[in-house]
Amino acid sequence: MGGMLFDPTLDGLARALTIHQRRHDVLAANVANVETPHYHARDVDFASALKRAFDTQTTAPGETPGDEAPPPALPLTEDPDAPARADGNTVDIDFEMAKLTANGTDYLALARILGRRVTLLRQAIEGTR
Amino acid sequence: MEINSTLAVSASALRAERMRLDTIASNLANANTTRTPEGGPYKRREVVFEAEKFDSPFADTLATLGDEARPEGVAVTDVIEDPTPPRMVYEPGHPDANAEGYVAYPNVNSMLEVVDLMAATRAYEANVQVIAATKRLAEAALSIGA
Numbered sequence: 001m002g003g004m005l006f007d008p009t010l011d012g013l014a015r016a017l018t019i020h021q022r023r024h025d026v027l028a029a030n031v032a033n034v035e036t037p038h039y040h041a042r043d044v045d046f047a048s049a050l051k052r053a054f055d056t057q058t059t060a061p062g063e064t065p066g067d068e069a070p071p072p073a074l075p076l077t078e079d080p081d082a083p084a085r086a087d088g089n090t091v092d093i094d095f096e097m098a099k100l101t102a103n104g105t106d107y108l109a110l111a112r113i114l115g116r117r118v119t120l121l122r123q124a125i126e127g128t129r
Numbered sequence: 130m131e132i133n134s135t136l137a138v139s140a141s142a143l144r145a146e147r148m149r150l151d152t153i154a155s156n157l158a159n160a161n162t163t164r165t166p167e168g169g170p171y172k173r174r175e176v177v178f179e180a181e182k183f184d185s186p187f188a189d190t191l192a193t194l195g196d197e198a199r200p201e202g203v204a205v206t207d208v209i210e211d212p213t214p215p216r217m218v219y220e221p222g223h224p225d226a227n228a229e230g231y232v233a234y235p236n237v238n239s240m241l242e243v244v245d246l247m248a249a250t251r252a253y254e255a256n257v258q259v260i261a262a263t264k265r266l267a268e269a270a271l272s273i274g275a
Contacts, residue, residue, distance in 0.1 A: 017270070024266060025135045028259045029200040032142030034252050035149075036178040036203055093255055104262045111269040118274035 013114045015053045019046060020107040022074055027100045030091050038088040041096065042076045049075055134200060135263050139256045141181070141202030146253040148205045149176045153246045160237040163225040171235040173211035178203050211236055 023044040033039040052075065082090040152174050159171040181204040213236045221230035 021266065021270075024263065025138070025200050028135045028263065029138050029202070031255050031259050032138045032203050033178075033180050033201060034142075034255065035146070035248070036180050039180050039201075093252075097255060097258065100259060100262055104266055107266050108269050111266075111273055115273045115275070122274070 007117075010114065010117055012054075013110055013117070016050055017107060017110050017114065019044065019049045019053060020103055020110065022049070023103050024100065024107065026074075026076065027096055027103060030096045031093065031100065034089070034091045034093050034096075036089060039091060040078050040089075041082060041091045042078055043099070045075055045077050136260060138200045138202040139260045139263065141204065142256040143253060143260075145176070145178055145203040145205050146249050146256070149178075149249045150246065150253075152176050152208060153242050153249065156235075156237050157239060157242050157246075159235060160239055160242075162235060163223075163232060170215045170233045171237070172215075173213075173235060173237045174208050175211055176205050177207040177209060179206040180204075 023046060026042050026044050030041045030043075079090070082092070084090045156173050162171040165171050180201040182201055215233035215236050217231045218234055219230055220226055220232045223232045226232045
């Protein structure tokens with residue numbers, strides 16, 4: 001996306017939102033498997049995921065956005081030092097719920113900022129009334 | 130966005146935990162059952178949980194993200210019988226007493242079952258919270274620019 005109308009901020013916010021959504025997905029799976037023997041808790045490193053999203057998905061000038069490469073594999077991380085319970089499960093429910101809440105709050109904040117920017121854009125198009 | 134698959138993962142956990150609750154209820158209800166169709170006293174049952182790669186309507190898209198990135202739900206793959214021996218209680222007057230006067234009661238420990246019941250309830254509640262959080266995120270996404 002280029003030009004004055006759709007500034008890179010919108011694009012960046014959208015990508016960050018997508019990663020937060022994927023992270024929510026992964027954390028939800030951890031909570032779902034809180035009682036599954038030998039399940040290892042996983043997470044998404046937000047910073048490196050965002051970097052990858054920008055490195056591989058930026059469309060070069062003159063290229064149409066439809067030619068974008070498929071989204072890169074999500075870098076999932078496992079904490080090798082996480083204490084395992086007797087059944088080999090490493091999910092810490094309090095930790096996971098805290099991460100889920102923090103990630104959700106970040107998502108809501110970004111969604112709100114994105115919404116404000118869209119509102120700004122609309123006001124610029126329509127003019128103030 | 131994979132709101133649906135996130136909800137499906139949480140829903141699979143709710144289903145699994147509910148099945149665990151069913152099993153615990155059955156164990157507690159039959160804590161003193163000395164006769165079963167298979168013969169002998171009731172045997173304590175236990176569910177086996179297994180992580181399960183999830184197929185969603187977005188499975189094709191997800192496949193491009195690599196198999197590892199797919200969220201894993203929970204499935205109850207088996208309900209096993211606890212192999213521990215029955216509790217022998219001396220009750221010579223009981224119709225199911227053996228030659229020595231001992232009755233084989235189920236290997237159900239009520240205290241253990243109630244602890245398990247609480248753990249299952251908390252796990253269920255945690256997943257309900259996740260569903261609520263997922264819903265909030267979806268609502269925020271839908272109201273962008275509204």
